[in-house]
Amino acid sequence: MEFEKPLPLQSPAAIPFWKALQEETVLLQQCDECSHWVFYPRNHCPRNLGNSLTWREVSGEGVLYSYTVARQPTAPHFADEVPQLLAIVELKEGVRMTSTIVGVDPNDLKVGMPLVPYFDHVTDDVTLLRFTVRNSKRS
Amino acid sequence: MGLKGTAAIVGYAEWPHVRRYTDEKRFTIDQWAELTKLALDDAELSVDRVNGIVCSEIREADMFTPATIVEYLGRPVNFAERVDLGGANPVGMIWRAAAAIELGIADVVVCATPGRPIPSNPNRGPVDPRRYFQSSSHKWGSPQAEFEIPFGNLAQNCGYAMIAQRYAAEFGYQPEALAKLVVHQRESAALNPLAAFYQKPVTTDDVLSSRMIADPLRMLEIVMPVAGGGGVVVANKEIADQCPHSPAWITGFGEHLTMKTPTFAQDLCRSPVGPASEKAFEMAGISRTEIDACEIYDCYTITVLLTIEDAGFCNKGDGMQFIQEHDLGFDGDFPVNTHGGQLGMGQAGAAGGMTQVIEGARQIMGRADDRQVRSCQNVYVSGTGGIMSEQAALILQGN
Ligand SMILES: [Zn+2]
Numbered sequence: 001m002e003f004e005k006p007l008p009l010q011s012p013a014a015i016p017f018w019k020a021l022q023e024e025t026v027l028l029q030q031c032d033e034c035s036h037w038v039f040y041p042r043n044h045c046p047r048n049l050g051n052s053l054t055w056r057e058v059s060g061e062g063v064l065y066s067y068t069v070a071r072q073p074t075a076p077h078f079a080d081e082v083p084q085l086l087a088i089v090e091l092k093e094g095v096r097m098t099s100t101i102v103g104v105d106p107n108d109l110k111v112g113m114p115l116v117p118y119f120d121h122v123t124d125d126v127t128l129l130r131f132t133v134r135n136s137k138r139s
Numbered sequence: 140m141g142l143k144g145t146a147a148i149v150g151y152a153e154w155p156h157v158r159r160y161t162d163e164k165r166f167t168i169d170q171w172a173e174l175t176k177l178a179l180d181d182a183e184l185s186v187d188r189v190n191g192i193v194c195s196e197i198r199e200a201d202m203f204t205p206a207t208i209v210e211y212l213g214r215p216v217n218f219a220e221r222v223d224l225g226g227a228n229p230v231g232m233i234w235r236a237a238a239a240i241e242l243g244i245a246d247v248v249v250c251a252t253p254g255r256p257i258p259s260n261p262n263r264g265p266v267d268p269r270r271y272f273q274s275s276s277h278k279w280g281s282p283q284a285e286f287e288i289p290f291g292n293l294a295q296n297c298g299y300a301m302i303a304q305r306y307a308a309e310f311g312y313q314p315e316a317l318a319k320l321v322v323h324q325r326e327s328a329a330l331n332p333l334a335a336f337y338q339k340p341v342t343t344d345d346v347l348s349s350r351m352i353a354d355p356l357r358m359l360e361i362v363m364p365v366a367g368g369g370g371v372v373v374a375n376k377e378i379a380d381q382c383p384h385s386p387a388w389i390t391g392f393g394e395h396l397t398m399k400t401p402t403f404a405q406d407l408c409r410s411p412v413g414p415a416s417e418k419a420f421e422m423a424g425i426s427r428t429e430i431d432a433c434e435i436y437d438c439y440t441i442t443v444l445l446t447i448e449d450a451g452f453c454n455k456g457d458g459m460q461f462i463q464e465h466d467l468g469f470d471g472d473f474p475v476n477t478h479g480g481q482l483g484m485g486q487a488g489a490a491g492g493m494t495q496v497i498e499g500a501r502q503i504m505g506r507a508d509d510r511q512v513r514s515c516q517n518v519y520v521s522g523t524g525g526i527m528s529e530q531a532a533l534i535l536q537g538n
Contacts, residue, residue: 003268006277009284040286066308066407068300069354070291075271078291086290086297088305088402098292098402106354111308128289 003077007126014041016055021127024119026060028093029053039095060117060129062091069106089115089131099129103136141422146237147379147386148500148535150182150372156335156485156494160256160366167197168211170253174370175212182372182382184247191218191245193232195489198257218245225274225524226436227394228252229369229493230531234392236373246378251370254487274525287400295438296361298401298526300353303441305407310456312355316463317440318346320475321359321482323467324437328479330469330509335365335485360440365485369493371500387500387518391423391534401526412521412530413449419519420451423534427451431515432502433473434495436523436530437480446521447475450532469510477502477510492522496533503537 010018020027029038031045032052044051070084078084085101101109102118115131122128152174165173171194179186192208200207205219218239222231229252236248275283275293287293306312325341328334341359349358379386393415398404420427427450435446444458452473453461465473478484478498481491499518501507507515516537523530 003271006269006272006284006288008286008289009277009279009281011280011285014285040282066301066305068297068304068356069351070294070297070300071351071353074291074294074297077268077271081291084291084297086292086301088301088407096402098287098290098400100290111305130290 003075005077005122007123013043017041018126020057021119021129022121026058026117026129027055028058028091028095030056037093037095039097058091058093060091062089062115064101064109064111064113064115065090065096066111067101067109069109085109087131097129099131101132102130103132142237142241142390142392144388144390144423144536145376146240146373147376147388148233148371149374149379149382149384149386150178150184151370151497151500152177152181153333153369153494153497154255154367155333156365156367156487158335158363158365158485164256164258166199166257167253168199168208170255170368171197171208171251172212174251174253174368175249178249178251178370178372182374182384184372184374184378184382186212186214188247188378189214189249190216191236191239191248192216193220193222193236193248193250195222195228195232195252216245218248224522224529224531226438226492227522227524227529227531228489229496230392230520230522230533231394233371233373233389233496233533234394234531237389237392240373240375246375248373249370250373252368252490252493254368254490255366283400292400295526296353296356299439299441300356301401302407302445302527303355306441306445307355309408311459313459313463314347314355315343316459317360317444318343320440320443320462320467321346323471324476324480324483327469327477327510328483331479331484334479334483335363336479336483356439356441360482362438362481362486362491365487367485367487368490369497371493371496384504384506385538387503387535387537389533390536391419391421392532393418393422394531396529398528399525401528408445409455410445410449410527410530412446412523412532415530416450416519416521416532419532419534423536425517425534429517430519431474432477432499432512432518433475434477434499434518434520435475435480436492436495436521437476437482438486438491438523440482442523442527443475445527446523450519450521469507469512474512477507477512495520495522499533499535503535
């Protein structure tokens, strides 16, 4: 049985985010009313349910909030990625996102370490935002 | 405010938790009926006294779950609920039953969590690869389908491991403390004939040398899936006073939900069981020091550590030290998971957390045999669903 890697089911509200990744830029939404940065993309601010959010380009830089090294695949689809370096990354704007770390030895991972975006063009239509360290072989 | 404490657990049924189930496989609704019968027998109540049920998901229907069960049981009810809190289901079920009874909606409510395998479907089609996405919804529009699944953030192990890793960075990490917790629980499980690890204690070294699954969590710190199941009868005071067992009164509860995916937790090291427990203690009107035993949801060691801290048994960041300084055995100074917990019993799907509820009642009823906590009157029970995203707490008290 073959397990094709699952690609994101892109929702209408997030299209600008996905499109920007293809051009190697990171867009985040910010609430017009309370200035709260929002991730994942949506139509309402999770602080005040304000429904006026504006896309802004950000650096995509952040720090490693937490991580794990999965020694067995989380699903057969990811068997080729073991050990999977799953991460929660906190961007400078304060939002957190789930991702994976590339180009870093698992033993060198450290909570709080600075990270930069790594744009992984997994297909012609989809780019995933992974993270790496500055000057790694993948950045 | 809250419960007055006039509803009680009056009986229960618990199947042995076994790694390999070899008896006849039956559907969830069959198992529901069997557990109901056994639990009612234990309380010496006939089925016609039942006028409420609280359930969780069943394998045979996606919707109309309570009605499907009620129809099978042949018992019309005034109160029927389906709870959707994952591992926190059992605690959530029990307080809802108590609330319905105190409101006068029902007199006898059955809560059951079957966890045995069901017959295999002879008409089954090819395996849907999406079934590996487990509790992460792969449906169109689901934030998990869009922002979690593509990165492989799926297995519960990894979410809990990331909580542990963050905890380590903020407060430090003592693997030997968590190993000690496992050793205590496995000692209790060794005395529990219903536990998958009956008569199978482990040493600290066994835990620390077990395979690393998702750093820093090792194999023996993670529950093992088993077959099992449990059911509980909750009744009003009039009935409880006439049942053969000393009632376990439901005097306090709390519930708190914050997110689905830990990435979006405000603070990964402060879990929702904190506010839930605060409410439970306040409602019951007792303090932490009056608790005789803690039955803490233990899908992983880190869950127990955070619960001990967040429920207020020690300060945030002191949990490792607390475990090192206390004897967590049934005869120790801070008994935790006196049945062995799920780390000792095994986790029978949704029934996992029911072992904690049942053990709490069992201890108060004085029916815990070789592992009975001396004069056990006040028990704290916790339930954890998802990845510490939805949690509930319960206070059970004796007469
Ligand atoms: Zn806002």
